[in-house]
Amino acid sequence: MKKALIQLHTAVFLAGFTAILGKLIKLNEGILVWYRLLITVVTLLVLFYFKKKLVKVSTKDALKFLGVGTIIALHWVTFYGSVKYANVAVALVCFSATGFFTALLEPLLLKKPFVWIEVLLGLLAILGIYIIFDFHPQYKLGIAFGILCALGSALFPIFNKEFVQRFTPETVTLYELGGGLIALTVLVPLYLLQFPATYYLPTASDWGWLLILAWACTVLSFDLQLNALKKISAFTANLSYNLEPVYGIIMAFIFFKENRMLHSQFYIGVGLILLAVILQMCRVYYQSKKANSIAANN
Template sequence: MKKALIQLHIAVFLAGFTAILGKLIGLNESLLVWYRLLLTVIALAIILYYKGQLKKIPRKEMLQIFGVGGIVAFHWLTFYGSVKYANVSVAVVCLAGSGFFTAFLEPLIFNKKIKLVEVLLGILAIAGIYIIFDFHPQYKVGIVFGILAALGSSLFPIFNKRLIVRYSPLVLTFYELSGGILVLTLVVPLYLYYFPATYYLPTILDGWWLLVLALLCTVVCFDLQLNALKKISPFTSNLAYNLEPVYGIIFAFAIFQENKSLNPQFYGGLVLIILAVALQTFRITRLKPLPVLHID
């Protein structure tokens, strides 16, 4: 159990560092995500091949899996867009809006009754984001990207829930990210038309950071998370991942001194978001949540 908890918190720590790497890598966000997907898919293909777990999936379900992969690509693209056009702190805080979207989208997609308490908690988090938006107009494009990233973050577990029970997480992730890179390849030319890049091939420094992002913060992070879930409860995992934005903000303050560019209203909005997360955490202690794989 102790080893599993250590693995889990290392995974959360690595996930919290992904936004920092997005700031350190100078590539346009669409190219950054494309290279991240490429390196991750290659690494997963090698791992699955040597484990003898690389298997074919029926074409009908392949389309569903590729669709989920497109959601992952959309989430990463908008998240790193938020990092680029705002900053790390704003980007990770905006992700708290995923609860608001989930409160409406999950009942709509699965034909369930909307839970008022989840809507209210989501609105509380959105109020925190609005305060930050209202008092940091210079980050408005980044905040819009951040809200879209929250939308992608909410859609991923909703659609992934039905797939995860039929396939091993590693195989599923390989095909999802393969679909993600296919979708992104089609989208990148149009995206670059509206959000031009200053350069297209990674510099040597970008290359090193991309390797860290793809191998350490994606493949290794995912493996640690899977191993931890064999020993600990899904609730413990989800609770630990609430620390991810906290790590992201701490890193941003320590590395980029972002605290110097944020006014007191940012912290007021952050308090509302933390309150929403804390109340939701308290509420689900009485429920039995399913295992959730976090792809950040």
């Protein structure tokens, strides 16, 4: 159990570190994500080939994977756009709007009843983002990207529900990231018309950070999470991933001294977002404990 928890929190830390790498890699965000996907997909293809984990899927499923992969790819592009047009801390704070979008979209798309307490907690996080936006208008483009990133983050787990019941996590990851790579190959030229790049081929420094991003923060993080889930519950994993923005913001303060660029209103906004996250964690924990108690009594 101890080893599994260490693996899980290492995966969460690596996930938080992706925002730092987005700042260190000077490529345009669209090109950055294209290279990240290329390196990751090629690596996974080689690994799964030698491990004999490559699985063929039907054309219908392949097209579905392409659709979800497109959402994931655009989610990453908007995330790194938020990092570059605002900063790491603001991007990670905007990412917290995911809960609000999930509370709205999941009932609509899956035809489930609304959980109004989740909607209200999501609105609390949105209020925190609004306070940051209101007092930091220079970050408005980055915040807009961050909101779109949160929307994408809420969408793809909803569409993934069908896949995880029918395919292994390895198959889902490979086909979705492969679909994202295909989608970006088509979309990035159009994206660059609106957000031009200063250069297109990675520098030596960019290559180094890209390899860390693809191999450590994507492939290794994925493997650590899968191994951890063999010993711990998905509930524990989901709670732990709430620490991703916290790790990222702390690293942004250490590496880039971003705390010097932020006013007190930023911390008020973050406080409201953290309050929403903590209340949701407590609510889910209480519900899980109550469900376990009922199951034990039966």
